Amino acid sequence: MGDKKRLAGIGGIAVLCLVLLSGAALLEQWRNRQTETDPGYGPAAKSLVTTFKGDARTSRAFTWYSEDPESPGVLQLAQGSDAELLEKGDVQSIEADSSVIEVGEGRENGVHKVEVTGLNPGTDYVYRVGDGTEGGWSKPGVFTTEGEGEDxxxxxxxxxxxxxxxxxxxxxxxxxxxxxxxxxxxxxxxxxxxxxxxxxxxxxxxxxxxxxxxxxxxxxxxxxxxxxxxxxxxxxxxxxxxxxxxxxxxxxxxxxxxxxxxxxxxxxxxxxxxxxxxxxxxxxxxxxxxxxxxxxxxxxxxxxxxxxxxxxxxxxxxxxxxxxxxxxxxxxxxxxxxxxxxxxxxxxxxxxxxxxxxxxxxxxxxxxxxxxxxxxxxxxxxxxxxxxxxxxxxxxxxxxxxxxxxxxxxxxxxx
Ligand SMILES: [Fe+2]
CATH class of the missing domain: 3.60.21.10 (Metallo-dependent phosphatases)
Known part of the structure; x- marks a missing residue:
């Protein structure tokens, strides 16, 4: 009986370990899933969307929200498609037109809008938006202006x-x-x-x-x-x-x-x-x-x-x-x-x-x-x-x- 009890005890521990292991694996999967679906907004740059505002060949517009209504809004831009250009390239910084909006009972967000002009037609640009602090940026994005004569x-x-x-x-x-x-x-x-x-x-x-x-x-x-x-x-x-x-x-x-x-x-x-x-x-x-x-x-x-x-x-x-x-x-x-x-x-x-x-x-x-x-x-x-x-x-x-x-x-x- 003693041996049987011991065996049952070992079996129970093994099952528990398996449960814990598979739980940890599931958690890991879930964490990875979060990373995959993370749009890279961060609280300083959510609901990011690009639009046309002026000439699609030479300009592009952007809007994003910040959780902090007082947060400033900045867009950084460089010609090219390599994200590293934003760290060391010829970067243009544009201050957003920012305002505050009520998004629920006693809750406010910042609204940030930028129009970038003077771009070259048919050209790639890499950019990011945020509050201008380290860690306050969106993931870099790359957009392409309309080409000249693109019919x-x-x-x-x-x-x-x-x-x-x-x-x-x-x-x-x-x-x-x-x-x-x-x-x-x-x-x-x-x-x-x-x-x-x-x-x-x-x-x-x-x-x-x-x-x-x-x-x-x-x-x-x-x-x-x-x-x-x-x-x-x-x-x-x-x-x-x-x-x-x-x-x-x-x-x-x-x-x-x-x-x-x-x-x-x-x-x-x-x-x-x-x-x-x-x-x-x-x-x-x-x-x-x-x-x-x-x-x-x-x-x-x-x-x-x-x-x-x-x-x-x-x-x-x-x-x-x-x-x-x-x-x-x-x-x-x-x-x-x-x-x-x-x-x-x-x-x-x-x-x-x-x-x-x-x-x-x-x-x-x-x-x-x-x-x-x-x-x-x-x-x-x-x-x-x-x-x-x-x-x-x-x-x-x-x-x-x-x-x-x-x-x-x-x-x-x-x-
Ligand atoms: Fe509808």
Missing amino acids: SFTFLNVTDSQGASEADFALWGETLDRAFAVFPDAKWILHNGDLTEDPEDEAGWDAFFVNAATWINRIPLMPVTGNHDEVDKESARFTSHFNLPDNGAGKSAAGTTYSFDYGNAHIVVLNTESKIKTQTDWLRQDLRNTAKAWKIVAIHRPAYGGNMYEKIADWIDVFDEFGVDLVLQGHNHEYSRSFPLKDGEIVPEGEGTVYATTNASGAKFNDKKEDQFYHAVHFQNGKQMFAGITVSGTTLTYRAYDVEGQLLDEFALRH
Whole structure:
């Protein structure tokens, strides 16, 4: 009996050791996982995102938050792609335009915005942001300016990441990961609105940015204002996160309407949530002023989606008047793509505007709405989707994929 007891005792200790060892291994795995997914923000440089503000060939804009509302903001930049250049190269330091924002009951963060100008076209730059102290920097990032005469390029379209939990935003991150696996050379991302569920919930913004961090510290993310971004005409929590062109409609909140150029394309972003009438004149003027071959408009609530947002009917007249090629939409959380349309009717290819809604890039999907006469393609697959849009000389190609990498729709427009 004594031997048996001793053996049982040794066995018990062995089992305990195994449990402890596997526990330590799991902990180690978890720690490594934390390192892998660490976006390199640090408390002095979180929610970092790059955007276009001025000429994409010679400038680039950045926004980040700091946990400390009083923290200064600095961006350091060097030409080249080697992180060591920031330690010993010809480094330019730019002080951020900093402000304070309330992010919850009695909680404040710092908001830091920088626009870097005077850059060379088609050139790599390495940079970091932070409070200027040792240990107060983000991981270095490398971005590339638009090349001179770059008339062939791809950009990504996603919409409605609209998350409320970490799990929701993990799906948003996976959608972007797949989008860049399919389109590794995509130059920027157009997000058609409803980035988070509740713009007053900073944890939602944290998760939105963390899950996209590996892309948006170098690839510009250009956002459209959705009904979950501007609520009751209030959009400050949304616009504080992005440093965007300030050429928008005068009466709209800065950052909710703007336009920019890339290659031979002109992109106009409108705000369907407020001041709709006053944007119509601005839109007409903006489209009159561009000489770019391709005209693309981005809106949240759809002109021709699964349904039509009646309040923006005047905008459709302007799209027709100026021959807008493509209108990218959001809001419906289903996939739809119209025939070419003009004056509310289907017209031959090249004579009208195509309206597309690339489902959603988050967790939420709606039931498929009724088919309409204008639908060329209309479905609900219940999977996160993205589109790659390639503008190449006189051809624009749109390809929509699901998060698993399956091509679900494709069309081309020609001039
Ligand atoms: Fe939405």
